Amino acid sequence: MPTIKNVPSRFPNEICEIEVQRDISKCISCGTCAKLCPFGVHERKTGYNRVSKPLSYRCIGTSCEDKSFYCVNHCPRGALSLGVSSEYRTIGDYRWTRDLIIGTWEQAETGIPLKGQRYEIGNSGGGFDRISFNFPSPLSALSSDDTDISTEIDLNKREGKKISIKVPFYGGGMSFGSISLSVMLAKAKAARAWGTFTCTGEGGYPEALKEYDDNVITQVATGLFGVMEDTIQRVKIVEFKYAQGAKPGLGGHLLGDKVTVEVARMREAVEGSSLFSPFPFHSVYSVEDHKKHLDWIKELNPDAIVSVKVSTPTDVDMVAVGSYYAGANIIHLDGSYGGTGAAPDIAKKNIAMPIEYAIPKVHEFLKREGIRDTMTIIASGGIRTAHDALKAIALGADGVVIGTVELVALGCVRCGNCESGRGCPRGIASTDPELSKAIDLEWGAQRLINLYAAWRSEIVDVLKRFGMKSIKELVGRYDCLCYLDDGA
Secondary structure: OOOOOOOOOOOOOOOOOEEEOEEEOOOOOOOOOHOOOOOOOOOOOOOOOOOOOHHHHHHHHHHHOOOOOHHHHHOOOEEEEEEEEEOHHHOOOOOOOOOHHHHHHHHHHHHHOOOOOOHOOOOOHHHHHHEEEEOOOOOOOOOOOOOHEEEEEEOOOOOOOOOOOOOOOOOOOOOOEEEEEEHHHHOOOOOHHHHHEOOOOOOOHHHHHHHHHEEEEEEEOOOOOOOOOOHHOOOOOOOEOOOOOOOOOOOOOEHHHHOOOOHHHHHHOOOOOEEEEEOOOOOOOOOHHHHHHHHHHHOOOOOOOEEEEEOOOOOOHHHHHHHHHHOOOOEEEEEEOOOOOOHHHHHHOOOOOOOOHHHHHHHHHHHOOOHHOEEEEEEEEEEOHHHHHHHHHHHOOOOEEEEEHHHHHHOOOOOOOOOOOOOOOOOOOOOOOOHHHHHOOOHHHHHHHHHHHHHHHHHHHHHHHOOEHHHHHHOOOOHHHEOOOOOO
């Protein structure tokens, strides 16, 4: 287990649900609140006569009102009160509710999972938000030792080098250009700490990533941006991206404002020019063509395993079988619920099959073909919580890929400005030299390490409640899920 450290927000007044309000006309700056609060909400700095503005994001609200340190009750002038933050009302959407965003921030800060439905599902009215766990009654006897529970999964079930990961998830492809280099490095460092992987996306393999070779997946996408044979020869996993769930039928796109000198060099392009990947690979129109792609990788690196990333058309089960016979080790199903603010809504909401339908469709078809035990299914596209990951696995996936949740852990507020101008104002989805400095590598890596710890803890807890010793026991267990209808 990596070391978990408390990593506060970068911002002194982070968005939070609770707003601690101090009536300046009543406050006498006695410092009682600063002495009482164990969470550092109030502070009276040495040499100053006034108590500083409350750090509301550290406040745990009314849950401490029966404690001796509850500041509201112990202020001698009654100057303190609690309200709902005005910023809290401005963030969130149906899939990523404000509670999911703030809950992800808190887990990234502390490494402790949050309990309660508000931190487990969104408000979309569909997808994973309509699926719940069907826990046995009475619950299975819970072991007190988490080390008894295995969260390890195998990524290669075929002949060749065996590769497994310690947790049933790894980081999705986000290219240098779509996100800053410091974010890529933070993802890689967290992956190494947890014995899992992160993917480069389609923008090439920055030199700074080389020390993380054993935990990086390099991606070959339709634009072939930054694809180098020496990179393919170094890594353990190569991913072909034939399509992505957030924009099926469309290639990747990176607008000119984000194509800086370094991004252009990495992609062998021209600074300031918008870059578009075609759809599909124009060299692939059959399983035989597909096999030539995979044979190319195997020739360059016989030890590498190959993942094939596809979106979820209605015949995705046939696509999966074709990839198996072409030699793929992993079929990566990418659903439409994912994507950053750069993904067009018209594609996300109107094309391809929801991921919760695609997973069991592929799982069952591979079983009927007699090849399920030799093909790894990985699902992605809107995996926001550990509960989403577990639901995908119970539907038939072996594991999941995560993306947006990692950005949220680093402070993303889901503003949707990922592709425009200088990109993300918080320096996450930005290549701007100044904005990118907002993400410190050590800070970012520790936030992700903490998030993974919270997820693993929650996964172990759910497995215990089902009486399971391994995450592998949950694969395809539809009986562990129930559908929430309108009356539930």
